Each structure stands twice: as C-alpha cells, then as structure tokens.
Amino acid sequence: MATAQYETRSRTVEETVVVLTLTEDEADELREIVGNADGSLALERVYRALASPAAPEADAEASTDTYEYDGVTYDLSARYRDCEGDEWTFTGQxxxxxxxxxxxxxxxxxxxxxxxxxxxxxxxxxxxxP
Structure with a gap:
C-alpha cells in the first residue's frame, strides 16, 4: 500500500561567491566613493559591508563538511565502504x-x-x- 508524507531535509549547497580583499586604505577610499555615489540597492549593501566588516570566523576551517541523505549524515572528509567491500571517497565536487x-x-x-x-x-x- 502506498503512503505519502511531508519531510524536512537539510541540504548542503555549494555556491560561488566573490571575496574582495583590500588594505585598510583601499577600503577607506572605496567606502568614500560608494558612500558618495547615487546608489542602487546593491551599492547600499556594499557600503554597509564596508562600513562594518565582519571579524574572521573562529574555527571556520575546523568545521566538517557533511551531507545528509535518507536520514544518514555523511562526513565528506571520510572514506566509506559499501556492501561489496569497495571503498569510496569524496572528490570535493x-x-x-x-x-x-x-x-x-x-x-x-x-x-x-x-x-x-x-x-x-x-x-x-x-x-x-583508520
């Protein structure tokens, strides 16, 4: 007999972002230019980001990338063995x-x-x- 139900699942999604690295002097100059521009909403967001840059995240590199499938959470830095004894590793893609x-x-x-x-x-x- 068929059944159906709603479920909530978590997904890890990879996205591409642009990271701009500036010296403090460069950031000050860009902040002045963006702050004086007749701005779009995007320029306003850039100005707010420049006005209060976030501190580096603590332990950002120590966090483990995981993926959940069918109720099981997989550690993407680990190796896994299947039912036939073959071992699988994640490619990073x-x-x-x-x-x-x-x-x-x-x-x-x-x-x-x-x-x-x-x-x-x-x-x-x-x-x-191991």
Whole structure:
C-alpha cells in the first residue's frame, strides 16, 4: 500500500561567491566613493559591508563538511565502504543537483558516481575508521 508524507531535509549547497580583499586604505577610499555615489540597492549593501566588516570566523576551517541523505549524515572528509567491500571517497565536487561526487580511486576527478547513487545501489555505507 502506498503512503505519502511531508519531510524536512537539510541540504548542503555549494555556491560561488566573490571575496574582495583590500588594505585598510583601499577600503577607506572605496567606502568614500560608494558612500558618495547615487546608489542602487546593491551599492547600499556594499557600503554597509564596508562600513562594518565582519571579524574572521573562529574555527571556520575546523568545521566538517557533511551531507545528509535518507536520514544518514555523511562526513565528506571520510572514506566509506559499501556492501561489496569497495571503498569510496569524496572528490570535493558535486553534480548539477548538489549531490557530492565519490570515487573508488584516490585522486580521481571522476564525477559519474554520487553518494546518493552508491548508497541506493550498494548501501548501507559504513565509515572506514583508520
């Protein structure tokens, strides 16, 4: 018998952002230029960002990138073994819908397999511990 229900799922999405690095003098000069311009909403946001730059995030590099699929959270820095004994690692890339790509070959940039396809076809996946 078929059933249906709503679920809430978390997704990790990769996006490209532009990071502008300026000296304090360069930031002061740009702040003055942007502040005096007849501005669009985008210029107003730039001016506000320049007026109060955020402090560096503590432990930003220490945070672990994870991906949740079918109720399981995968650590993207770990290796996983499938039901046939093959070991998979994450390539650091994602497919067009955001699924993390995996490979059996260390250093390969093969993006044909994703954690979703491997978990569906060869799961359950277990984390390989050193």
């Amino acid at each position: 994602r497919n067009i819908v955001g699924h993390p790509c995996v490979t059996m070959y260390e250093g390969s940039d093969n993006t044909a397999d994703t954690i979703v396809s491997i978990a569906r076809g060869y799961g359950p996946l277990t984390e390989v511990t």
